Amino acid sequence: MIEFKMIGRTCVLLVLLLRESSSFHTANNGRNRCFNLKSKASSSSLDGTSNRTVTILERGPNHIVALKPPSVVCHHSGWTGSRSKAKRGEEPEIPMLQRVRDAIHDIDSRNARQDDEEKIIRRVNLVHRLDRGASGALLFAFADCDDDDDDDDDEKEDATSTKGTTANLIEAMASDKSTKTYVALVRGEGILRGEDLKERGWFEVTRPIKDESGEEKDATTMFKFVAGQPETDEDGIHRPRISLVLARPKQGRWHQIRKHLRSLSHPILGDTTHGASTVNREWKEKRNLPGERICLHMARMQLPPTDAVPQGIDVAAPLLDDMLNMLKVYAPDVLEEARPILINEGIIVEATQEYEIGEYTIPEELLRSKNDEGEDVEILAQGKYYVVANKPPSVVVHHSSWTGKKSDPNRRWKEATPMLQRVRDRTGKKVNPVHRLDRGKRMINICKRW
Secondary structure: OOOOOOEOOEOEEEEEEEEEOHHHOOOOOOOOEOOOOOOOEEOOOOOOEOOOEEEEEEEOOOEEEEEEOOOOOOOOEOOOEOOOOOOOOOOOOOOHHHHHHHHHHHHHHHHHHHHOOOOOOOOEEEOOOOOOOOEEEEEEEEOOOOOOOOOHHHHHHHHHHHHHHHHHHHHHHHOOOOEEEEEEEEOOOOEEOOEEHHHHOEEEEEOOEEOOOOOEEOOEEEEEEEEEEOOEEEOOEEEOOEEEEEEEEOOOOOOHHHHHHHHOOOOEOOOOOOOOHHHHHHHHHHHOOOOOOOOEEEEEEEEOOOOOOOOOEEEEOOOOHHHHHHHHHHOHHHHHHHHHHHHHOOOOOOOOOEEEEEEOOOOHHHHHHHHOHHHOOEEEEEOOOEEEEEEOOOOOOOOOOOOOOOOOHHHHHHOOOOHHHHHHHHHOEEEEEOOOOOOOOOEEEEEEOO
């Protein structure tokens, strides 16, 4: 029996502890995955995660191409949800939009110190998006805007120019003259109904795709199956079925490459939406595939000349360590067979050149929520199957439609961490609330575990 009593005007929150959960260890694989460098330096190896840095592949007066790591969103939206609050000991998630803005300011500020100049923070616009789990070249346009109230005319002029630059690059991205080459690691050996897909060379898949609203759109993707291997188990060495595929979408439909590869019965590894759950689980549990990683990488971006970038854009994003190591460990023959073909396609397998590296920052309010709110839990009693916690006022027990939408910026940035997450983070266990209390009440709340 659980006993509790009123302590002044304080009541107890009881939370059910569901079970010991291995999913609560910090597995930040892929997060901030860039070159482990903080300035312009040699990038002969990809060391996995780096400390709050962004790799700039190319930039000019009007554009930036950054290297997007996996497990990071391009920007927050209703589709991506928000992870700005720290969870399970992780840092708050900072989207690529903010990371690139801060990184460019960091690089320019370090260069300006030599000339005693003070650099303003230049805003950037996304030209396109990559899925959270994907990686590779991500294009931005500078979005300069003069906030000086005394110069409204100049501000309007800059805003018009910026809109034209972003729209210019978006149009170039969608042009028939542009080429976006992706590298995908897929399940399967490259055989479809007895046919060796490698013998086709580049071939076309045309299949309508429904967008986010459910409307069908025409979609065509060019594919080239480069190399693959069947599942084997020889001399105590197990090799899984895997192929390396190049993809060039002609449009930018929702999950276009992922859906078209599924239609070829070769889903992308790590694709939980369109892939094979049993295969993905095996790669995650036995081969250390990060939980949010989709093995899809934009390896080369070629755009025609525009007013914004008269010389055009042709930039390659080196394969990241996680995908490269998967090939080295589990499919070395596939990697060696694919290497000359990738090089011939202008794809960088292992980086040897130099890149600019800039640091990004985490807003103070998010760091406060990480350092202060995570410890703002008073555990009054705890047993094998329950926890009793003191709920402070102005804190919800858990998020719901009553507390606001996930896409609401007020909730994302300003809402205090709910009691459910606080107790979970403090105990390191999955919990369920036994009852609820109003946001404004200061009471005892109870949690139980089994």
